[in-house]
Amino acid sequence: MKKSALWLIGIVVVVIAAGFGIHAVTSQSKASGQSSTITIGSQGSDYDIWQHIAKSDEAKKAGLKINVKQITDGVQLNKATSAGNVDVNAFQSWSYYLTYNQQNPKQKLAALGTTYLEPLGLYSKKVKSVKQIPNGATIAIADNPSQAARGLLLLQKAGLITLNKDFGILGTIKDIKSNPKHLKFKQIDDTTGPRIINDVDAVLISNTVALEGDLHVLTDSIFHENVDQSTKDNINILATAAKNKNNKNYKKLVKLYHEPSIQKYIKDKYYGTKIEVSKPLSYFDN
Template sequence: MKKWAIILSSILLTGFLAGCGSDSASGDEAEPLSEEKLLIGVTAGPHEQIVEKVKEVAAEDGLELELKVFTDYVLPNTSLAEGDLDVNSYQHEPFLNQFNEDHNTDLVKVGKTILNPMAVYSDEFGSIEDLPNGAKIGLPNDPTNGSRALFILEEAGLIKLIEDKRETATIYDLEENPKEFEFIELDAAQIPKQLSELDAAAINTNFALEAGLNPKEDSILLESSNSPYVNYLVVRAENENDPVLEKLRNAYQSEEVKKFIEEEFQGSVLPSWEE
């Protein structure tokens, strides 16, 4: 009797382990994206507005887009990595690379979208040259946009960054700060609300537009048009070659969407897919 019990236990254990192996193997297979509907994450503001237009164009090709709108820069990527989104549209490559490194994720870019030129604004001063010694300047507190803001200030000749730190520069990587500016790091979404308490601040375009600020007309310093901070459509690596993404790219990079961007934003947001 004891012998049969041992044999039975062995059979059950073998079956359990085989079942576990089967589940694991199936879990390694990439889940293809739907060819008829995609859930796309966007940040509020220009990205949301533009993808609403993309949605109209995509529908003509039989692709339905459902938007999920976020008000921060982290959740659209964590939601995508966790499978709660199919794709997102809101970020440039330096931010994506830093996110993947920090969170051990494997998200990839699959198509250019727009450039949101970052700009510096001031309620008190009419030009960047008017900023006094010791001026308080607000910067986004996320690493990539903070570096981007410092790079813009360096291009304008206001500061000098340590050469080998330029791409990942923080406020502690200044080689020269002749006017002894005081840099204050703040949540990017909150900077427009605190602009009146600062001498100047670098603000991302989507948050600037939400606050009624036009980068082209209201800023005292505008990011140059040859910026490397172009935005992309982003997916999980396993879905990089899904055929449905071609439909999405074609809809986004269409003449209809380009015309909408140019008319709606009047140069404060730029189509970036044409070389």
């Protein structure tokens, strides 16, 4: 009886051990499978672009398996990235990234590389050039703080206003130092820009919204951003959790984005309005 009992106990131990072994192997395989696929969080047109990239031959050649997840709230997308629920995100500008890191010091992100500049444009149905904007004209500007600051910098670049020297990425109308044409500003929801273009002298519209309103920033605007040091904060980037900043596969995504065939697809689909920017991260330090 004792021998039989010991024999049975031995079988049970072996079965349990085997079970744990199988579970461990299964868990390890699952974890390995998860790590081989990069989850990219994105939104809007960037989501569409990365869906195309994920299915591309270039991604296969690079040995990258990509799953694209859509998260429409930028702050939540950044938090999901810092928490590891998303590996890399593709949606934000350099200034948005800096602001997020300042406001979330315990959940910081790291930039992997640059992608493009989507120019902000000044549009008008009443004048054909910046010089024709009359005294006392009304300019519609986004009520979103970061977009408003970006718009004011563009107006300064156009020679319409002068801003205080310490004007930052969240600067406001109150930071206007000189307004020689006595321009008036009407704050609006950025998405309504194309619909109110006839109601004001000029309106600042982001490129995504402009495209939705059948406006082409490079041909329809009377003034728009270009790639230079004054617009470096508006360049879009790929970002990941700070701990993953040296991940080699994540860095491959930057090179993948700039593949000629991928860029041709983006140029054709968005009419050349997503201007490719392939710069080292040190570009932002200048």
